[in-house]
Amino acid sequence: MLIDRYIIREILRPVVMGVGLFLLIYTGFSLSKNLSMAADGLIDTATALKLVGLSSITTLEVILPTSMFFSVLFVMVRMYQNGEMTVLASVGISPQRLMVSVGTAALFIACVVAVLSVYGRPWAYDSIYRLETRAMSQVEGSDLAAGKFVTLDAEGYMFIADERSEADQLHRGVFLFQTHQDNNGAAYNELIRAETARLPRFDPGEEALLVFGNGYSYLLDQGGQSDWAMRFQEMSIVWGAAERAREKIRNKAQSTAALMRSEDPKDIAEYQWRLSTPLATFLLAMLALPLARSKPRESRMRAYVIAIAVYVLLFGGIGVVRSFVEQTRLPEYPGLWIAYLPPAILLLVLMVRLTRRRTRARPCP
Numbered sequence: 001m002l003i004d005r006y007i008i009r010e011i012l013r014p015v016v017m018g019v020g021l022f023l024l025i026y027t028g029f030s031l032s033k034n035l036s037m038a039a040d041g042l043i044d045t046a047t048a049l050k051l052v053g054l055s056s057i058t059t060l061e062v063i064l065p066t067s068m069f070f071s072v073l074f075v076m077v078r079m080y081q082n083g084e085m086t087v088l089a090s091v092g093i094s095p096q097r098l099m100v101s102v103g104t105a106a107l108f109i110a111c112v113v114a115v116l117s118v119y120g121r122p123w124a125y126d127s128i129y130r131l132e133t134r135a136m137s138q139v140e141g142s143d144l145a146a147g148k149f150v151t152l153d154a155e156g157y158m159f160i161a162d163e164r165s166e167a168d169q170l171h172r173g174v175f176l177f178q179t180h181q182d183n184n185g186a187a188y189n190e191l192i193r194a195e196t197a198r199l200p201r202f203d204p205g206e207e208a209l210l211v212f213g214n215g216y217s218y219l220l221d222q223g224g225q226s227d228w229a230m231r232f233q234e235m236s237i238v239w240g241a242a243e244r245a246r247e248k249i250r251n252k253a254q255s256t257a258a259l260m261r262s263e264d265p266k267d268i269a270e271y272q273w274r275l276s277t278p279l280a281t282f283l284l285a286m287l288a289l290p291l292a293r294s295k296p297r298e299s300r301m302r303a304y305v306i307a308i309a310v311y312v313l314l315f316g317g318i319g320v321v322r323s324f325v326e327q328t329r330l331p332e333y334p335g336l337w338i339a340y341l342p343p344a345i346l347l348l349v350l351m352v353r354l355t356r357r358r359t360r361a362r363p364c365p
Contacts, residue, residue, distance in 0.1 A: 007098070007102065010075045011071050012071075012105055014071035014074055015109065018066070018067030023056055023060075026055075030056065043132075050127075051132070055128065058121060058124050060116050061121060061277050065280055065281040065285075068105075069287075069307075070288075072288035072289060073288040073291065076102075077303050077304070080293060081294065081300060095289070096351075099351070102286065103282075103286060106281065110278040110281040110285075113277050113278050114277070114278040117274040117275075121274065122252065125253040158178070159174070161173055161174045161175075161197065171196065171199065174194045174196065174212065175193055176191070176197075176210075176212075177192075179222075190217075190220075191220070192212055192215060192218075192235070192237075193215050193216050195213055196212070197211065197213070209236045209237065211236050212232070212236070213234050214232075214233055214234075215235070216230065216232070217232060218230075251264070251267045254270075256271065265326050266326045268332050268335065269325040269336065272322075272335050272336035273318075276336055276340065280314070280318065283314075283344060284311065287310060287346065287350070290347070290351055290353075291306055291307040291350070314343050318336065321338060321339040
């Protein structure tokens with residue numbers, strides 16, 4: 001029990017520090033982005049701060065496994081380098097026994113990740129959507145600041161105007177950009193340059209018109225096959241930001257129970273992702289134990305490089321397999337679970353090798 005408490009304490013301490021550091025970096029980035037939107041008149045400051053907090057929750061399910069993995073790696077490498085592993089082996093503490101200590105800490109973090117993935121993730125995304133749509137309903141397009149780029153995230157438009165006329169509520173010297181796809185999947189860049197623009201009130205759930213006066217519209221095929229240009233005196237764009245925003249995060253904001261009943265491939269991929277993140281957390285933590293093995297006074301970089309490569313390959317493989325499930329290129333079963341088979345086999349092979357090496361090194365009585 002003494003050894004268990006020591007190892008678990010040594011592992012969880014860097015986990016807390018790592019989560020705090022990652023959250024600090026992410027919060028700074030998110031705060032900058034949301035306060036910029038508040039300065040542009042898209043949301044108020046209170047909403048911006050709430051969005052920062054909610055978006056931080058959605059990142060925890062990735063931050064926690066990452067912090068746990070590197071924490072186990074750091075602690076185990078240090079114990080190998082300081083000869084602590086040799087002392088533990090001399091008193092009969094086997095690698096299998098160490099796995100119990102590491103596994104206990106990993107299981108605790110995996111349970112936290114499970115709660116975040118199954119309950120916290122959909123709640124946070126649903127709250128983000130509600131806050132954004134509520135804030136959007138309070139925005140008057142005519143109040144958007146001039147002279148700076150404004151990204152209307154819900155719609156995907158990037159908008160800038162040279163100046164804003166208070167008298168007739170018009171923006172002048174307007175540029176608008178958006179990337180979108182047609183029904184055949186072809187990607188286009190849409191650019192509009194106009195002398196004037198009248199922006200509506202952005203009411204969620206209701207369509208509105210952005211009216212441009214005296215300008216040019218360009219539709220540029222990213223594949224270089226077909227470009228289109230038009231000169232206009234007046235042109236209108238139908239605005240339906242709320243519905244498209246909801247569609248972007250629909251499966252992320254759905255409850256886990258609703259996803260379980262869905263037959264949509266994207267919902268299936270999201271459901272399997274939520275259930276598998278605790279497994280990824282546990283597997284990564286357990287893999288860090290054999291990957292950290294090194295000889296005293298041996299360079300630590302070798303263990304870190306190999307471990308980071310395994311980490312990147314695991315999450316990269318999960319991302320690829322998830323895309324295949326969403327595109328129905330892989331069936332629902334085994335679906336995303338097949339991505340965890342290689343790391344599980346690798347863990348088994350490494351632990352067997354570690355055990356055999358220890359058996360060979362044991363002196364004869």
